[in-house]
Amino acid sequence: MPAFAPVPCPRIQTVDATAAPFALSEASRLVTVPAGRATAELAAAALAPVVGRTLEVADDLRPADGDLVLEYLAEDTPETYTLTVEPTRIRVLGGDEAGLFYGVQTLVQLLAASPTIPAQTIDDAPRFAYRGVMLDVARHFFPVEVVEGYIDRAAALKFNALHLHLTDDQGWRIRIDSRPELTDNASGTSALGDPGGFYSKDDYARIVRHAASRHMIVVPEVDAPSHTHAISLAYPELMEPIVLSDHIREVVDVYGGGIPEAGRPYTGFAVGFSALKAHDDATYAFLGDVYRELAEMTPGPYLHVGGDEALGMSDDDFAVFMDRATALVSDLGKTPIAWHEAGSSSGLSPDTIGQYWGFVTPTDGMDEKTRTFVRAGARVILSPADAIYLDMKLTADSPTGLTWANGPTSVHDAYAWEPTAIIDGIGEADILGVEAPLWTETVRTPGDIDAQAFPRIAAAAEAAWSPAAAAAVPERTWDSFRARVGALGPLWRAQGIAFAPADEIDWA
Numbered sequence: 001m002p003a004f005a006p007v008p009c010p011r012i013q014t015v016d017a018t019a020a021p022f023a024l025s026e027a028s029r030l031v032t033v034p035a036g037r038a039t040a041e042l043a044a045a046a047l048a049p050v051v052g053r054t055l056e057v058a059d060d061l062r063p064a065d066g067d068l069v070l071e072y073l074a075e076d077t078p079e080t081y082t083l084t085v086e087p088t089r090i091r092v093l094g095g096d097e098a099g100l101f102y103g104v105q106t107l108v109q110l111l112a113a114s115p116t117i118p119a120q121t122i123d124d125a126p127r128f129a130y131r132g133v134m135l136d137v138a139r140h141f142f143p144v145e146v147v148e149g150y151i152d153r154a155a156a157l158k159f160n161a162l163h164l165h166l167t168d169d170q171g172w173r174i175r176i177d178s179r180p181e182l183t184d185n186a187s188g189t190s191a192l193g194d195p196g197g198f199y200s201k202d203d204y205a206r207i208v209r210h211a212a213s214r215h216m217i218v219v220p221e222v223d224a225p226s227h228t229h230a231i232s233l234a235y236p237e238l239m240e241p242i243v244l245s246d247h248i249r250e251v252v253d254v255y256g257g258g259i260p261e262a263g264r265p266y267t268g269f270a271v272g273f274s275a276l277k278a279h280d281d282a283t284y285a286f287l288g289d290v291y292r293e294l295a296e297m298t299p300g301p302y303l304h305v306g307g308d309e310a311l312g313m314s315d316d317d318f319a320v321f322m323d324r325a326t327a328l329v330s331d332l333g334k335t336p337i338a339w340h341e342a343g344s345s346s347g348l349s350p351d352t353i354g355q356y357w358g359f360v361t362p363t364d365g366m367d368e369k370t371r372t373f374v375r376a377g378a379r380v381i382l383s384p385a386d387a388i389y390l391d392m393k394l395t396a397d398s399p400t401g402l403t404w405a406n407g408p409t410s411v412h413d414a415y416a417w418e419p420t421a422i423i424d425g426i427g428e429a430d431i432l433g434v435e436a437p438l439w440t441e442t443v444r445t446p447g448d449i450d451a452q453a454f455p456r457i458a459a460a461a462e463a464a465w466s467p468a469a470a471a472a473v474p475e476r477t478w479d480s481f482r483a484r485v486g487a488l489g490p491l492w493r494a495q496g497i498a499f500a501p502a503d504e505i506d507w508a
């Protein structure tokens with residue numbers, strides 16, 4: 001008997017195989033304490049397509065043979081769980097309610113692979129506190145239901161943060177009551193000339209609630225000072241004029257989709273051409289209004305200020321801008337997150353988290369900029385673009401996706417990297433977590449989201465959740481991962497996930 005079935009993914013921390021297997025029966029129920037009912041209902045819904053019926057949920061904790069028992073502690077052991085498979089029942093004991101939720105995700109994967117599970121004890125805990133996915137709803141807008149679906153998919157892989165890239169050159173996607181012109185004037189289109197859209201405050205509250213019910217926070221991003229052409233359609237006076245420098249012309253050539261023009265919506269893929277005025281107080285009055293309303297909509301601790309690819313701005317102007325933007329966010333009681341370029345300034349609000357999007361082997365001094373955040377006493381989020389940028393093509397003939405980050409990016413590329421090995425001087429304790437971004441220049445439909453994200457999103461999940469490879473954790477290997485991901489095929493199909501059937505994986 002193998003130590004455990006070739007699931008789950010992300011890989012669990014430890015396994016201890018014993019005794020005879022448990023077998024799910026016609027009579028099996030989900031038994032829980034009243035406070036566990038919401039999690040048990042989610043488990044019943046997740047299991048229904050794989051076991052062919054909706055298991056009864058009983059909240060009396062008097063288990064019979066064959067039952068699945070769900071409990072959690074009120075102790076301070078966040079996100080951990082123990083899953084015990086006995087011959088007559090399975091118990092999932094969460095260290096807290098989120099831990100129970102994660103234990104249930106493991107249970108669903110085990111039962112989806114087989115109704116018979118070897119007796120064993122699984123003790124599991126996350127490696128990193130922040131386990132993120134990012135969805136770019138600015139390049140292409142996606143309605144609330146699609147975002148909720150992405151939350152469900154990510155939470156099932158034990159991600160706990162949804163970063164929403166809400167604004168970019170191509171559109172402004174969130175209602176700001178004090179600045180209504182943003183959505184009135186700049187939300188109508190998407191990249192490729194597709195239709196746009198925006199979230200009302202009620203829509204956004206629905207996303208935040210749905211995420212919370214799956215133990216995820218929402219991290220809103222308003223990208224600035226560049227990636228701001230949409231703002232120019234509402235407040236042209238806040239913007240520097242577009243200057244098509246050689247560098248920006250080169251970027252337009254590489255990314256494609258056309259030349260940006262003042263006063264007209266942008267539907268191409270170029271970056272870096274737009275810039276807010278760094279030395280005008282009106283810029284910060286504007287950002288103050290936007291951040292305040294976003295902070296009011298955000299129960300989570302983070303607010304992302306962007307800061308990437310300000311190609312048309314001097315280093316000094318960029319630093320002035322990032323220093324003031326991060327200070328505004330901190331003053332609102334939120335922790336700023338910024339893309340690593342902001343680390344070129346030494347005057348950021350010192351609590352600012354840096355998000356690294358360079359390669360697994362850093363280039364162009366991106367590692368040095370990322371170390372700035374750690375030197376200031378804050379931590380970093382790792383999103384290595386040549387590994388876990390989910391918008392990179394999986395294969396050269398993928399119908400969607402980009403290639404600039406050493407693409408195509410295979411599942412193996414997405415898997416074969418170690419967070420502590422990327423940036424010299426940034427070790428385990430400096431890393432808040434791992435995030436897999438999905439930029440959507442070419443991603444137009446929910447099916448495109450699935451095909452770009454799956455299966456590589458599982459590699460990011462494993463980097464975020466599972467312990468580093470070591471002699472003591474032999475399953476943290478490519479061969480084990482491919483087997484465990486392949487075993488998720490039936491579950492993903494049952495859940496209607498239109499994953500790309502990568503030929504590196506033997507799909508069950």
Ligand code: TNX
Pocket residue numbers: 271308309339357389391402439440441
């Ligand atoms: C770079 S990396 C960007 C985005 C693009 C993406 C496409 C970073 C922070 N910015 O603006 O959408 O590449 O892969």
